[in-house]
Every structure is written in structure tokens, then in C-alpha cells.
Amino acid sequence: MLKWILIGVAAVVAIFAIVVALQPSDFRIERGATMRAPAAAAFAQVNDFHNWRAWSPWEKIDPALKRSYEGPQAGAGATYAWQGNKDVGEGRMTILESRPGELVRIKLEFFKPFAATNTAEFSFRPVGDGIAVTWTMTGQNNFLARAICVFVNMDRMVGGMFEQGLAQMKTVVEGRS
Numbered sequence: 237m238l239k240w241i242l243i244g245v246a247a248v249v250a251i252f253a254i255v256v257a258l259q260p261s262d263f264r265i266e267r268g269a270t271m272r273a274p275a276a277a278a279f280a281q282v283n284d285f286h287n288w289r290a291w292s293p294w295e296k297i298d299p300a301l302k303r304s305y306e307g308p309q310a311g312a313g314a315t316y317a318w319q320g321n322k323d324v325g326e327g328r329m330t331i332l333e334s335r336p337g338e339l340v341r342i343k344l345e346f347f348k349p350f351a352a353t354n355t356a357e358f359s360f361r362p363v364g365d366g367i368a369v370t371w372t373m374t375g376q377n378n379f380l381a382r383a384i385c386v387f388v389n390m391d392r393m394v395g396g397m398f399e400q401g402l403a404q405m406k407t408v409v410e411g412r413s
Contacts, residue, residue, distance in 0.1 A: 243326045259382040265394050268370040269402035273409035275337040275360050277368045281405050282358045282369075284309060285316035291404040293397045298324045302396065310334075323347050327358070344373065352381070367407065371398045 239368045246270040260293075273279055278377065281287045285305060289295050298320035311334040319326045326348040333341035342356040344357075354375030 256382050259377070261376045261378075261382065262374070263377055263390065264372065264374045265391050265398065266370060266372040267395050267398035267402060268368060269399075269406055270363055270366055271406045271409050272366040272370045273406075275362060277409040278367050278369050278405065279337050279360055280310075281409060283311055283314075283331070283334055285314055285331075286310075288316070290408050291401055293400040293404065294320075294324055297321070322349065322359070344375075350380070352378075369402060371375075371402060373398075 259412050281291060286309070295301065300321070301324060302319040304317045306315040306317070307330075310331075312331050315328060315330045317328040318324065325346060327344065327345055327346040329345070330343045331340060332343050333339060339360070340358045342358075344354045344356045347351045348353075354377065357370075357372045357374075359370045359372070361370070
């Protein structure tokens with residue numbers, strides 16, 4: 237009897253490992269919003285990490301979040317590091333590329349609870365009397381991350397946070413224009 241139970245458990249583990257291995261390793265999460273504000277207003281919210289406290293949904297999760305800033309105030313080379321509770325974790329963002337009114341590309345490094353390095357991009361495109369802002373994150377999932385994705389829809393979860401952040405950014409920039 238024990239032999240059959242062990243064979244059954246081994247079969248379930250093997251099938252699960254195959255399912256995980258077949259999951260795509262590359263991912264892309266993207267959300268966008270249109271704001272009735274000048275491109276410079278939306279760009280400034282992203283290009284200076286000090287401004288993220290006003291709109292980033294992760295800033296609101298941990299009231300005791302520890303932040304540090306290095307490098308220039310804004311633009312390429314600006315760095316923001318955080319240490320927070322289990323829901324926020326620990327990591328660092330560094331602006332790799334900054335083109336006013338067009339693009340901010342960020343290296344996003346997570347240290348806790350899981351190590352990962354991804355790329356976040358904010359693109360800005362004029363539309364009518366406003367600006368379309370698109371927030372994208374791309375990267376690769378290791379085996380553990382792919383296993384988690386079997387049970388958790390990361391696009392829905394992280395994308396929902398992007399939607400909250402863009403809505404809050406819209407409130408901020410439309411209130412200032």
C-alpha cells in the first residue's frame with residue numbers, strides 16, 4: 237500500500253514539474269491610462285522617485301516603509317531603494333534611460349521575498365489635450381516563479397496594482413494642471 241502511495245505522489249510531483257516547465261519564462265505586464273495634463277507633468281511623476289510617494293500603490297501598503305535615494309535627483313542614474321514589510325519586500329530601482337515626455341526605463345531589482353531583476357518602462361504619448369501613459373514590466377520567471385504562476389495570476393495581480401497607480405497618478409497630475 238505504501239509503495240502505491242509513494243508512486244502516486246511521485247507521479248503527481250512529476251506531472252506538476254512538467255506543467256511548470258511548460259510555462260513561459262518570459263512575461264510582460266502592461267496597463268495604460270489617459271490623463272488630461274501636459275506630458276511634462278506625468279513625466280515628472282515617474283522621472284523623480286521622490287514623487288512616487290504620491291501615486292505608487294506600493295507606497296501605501298507599508299506605512300513604515302524605509303526609503304533611500306542615491307545619484308541624481310531625477311533621470312538616468314537616479315536610484316530608489318526600499319525595505320518594507322512582507323507585502324512590500326526589499327528592492328531597488330535605477331533609472332536606466334530618461335527621454336523627457338517620451339520614456340523612462342527602470343531596472344527593477346527585488347531582493348526579498350524573492351530575488352528577481354525586471355525592467356519597468358513608462359512611455360508617454362500625446363493624445364488630444366492630454367497624455368497616454370503606459371506602464372510595462374517585463375522579465376523572466378525562474379522555475380519557482382513559474383510554479384507560483386500556476387496558482388496565481390500575476391498579470392491580474394500586478395496589473396491591478398499598475399491600474400491603481402496610474403489612476404492615482406492621473407489624480408495627481410490632473411489636479412496640478
